[in-house]
Amino acid sequence: MTEATGAARRAAAFQRMRDAHSTEMAEDYVELIGDLIVETGEARLTDLAENLGVTHATAAKVVQRLAREGLVESRPYRSIFLTQAGETMATASRERHRIVLQFLLAMGVSERVAEADSEGIEHHVSAETLEMFERLTRERTPG
Structure with a gap:
């Protein structure tokens, strides 16, 4: 190179x-x-x-x-x-935040740390990783 x-x-x-x-x-x-x-x-x-x-x-x-x-x-x-575009962006951002937060909590991260970490992770996580976070959270969370 x-x-x-x-x-x-x-x-x-x-x-x-x-x-x-x-x-x-x-x-x-x-x-x-x-x-x-x-x-x-x-x-x-x-x-x-x-x-x-x-x-x-x-x-x-x-x-x-x-x-x-x-x-x-x-x-x-x-x-x-x-606007509609802004609402769409806000909804998607909230959903990514929710998925990342639930994943971190399911992994045993304290609520305070999970909340802080999810603020940064939610913006840089790929769709593939987000899907895996959601799947693993469902598998780890009873009921």
């Missing part, structure tokens, strides 16, 4: 990682927006910033990006709403 080929492969791997982190942030935001709407009837920038531990300006930038991507609708001084 040449140096150029190795560099190109590494660059492609880093690009995939950057893309994954971008998707991870979008998933966290749309999932939280959906949760806030269910819990409080609305999702506001202030609530997003507080729940995610970011500044109001950071939350506003991300919401603008999500709006450009067609995941949310937002107007100044109004609540933020999920």
Whole structure:
């Protein structure tokens, strides 16, 4: 393998990682927006910033990006709403989180650690691995 080929492969791997982190942030935001709407009837920038531990300006930038991507609708001084695409993303993210969390709990991981770990794993797990997590959880969980 040449140096150029190795560099190109590494660059492609880093690009995939950057893309994954971008998707991870979008998933966290749309999932939280959906949760806030269910819990409080609305999702506001202030609530997003507080729940995610970011500044109001950071939350506003991300919401603008999500709006450009067609995941949310937002107007100044109004609540933020999920589009159908945003709701689909939030639902899928919640389901992945549930499967990973249940798998970790079935493996004996403490609830506190399983909850924290599932937050990161849910964004980087393949469909194949997720399916295996679900199958193994069913096999290990009585009833």
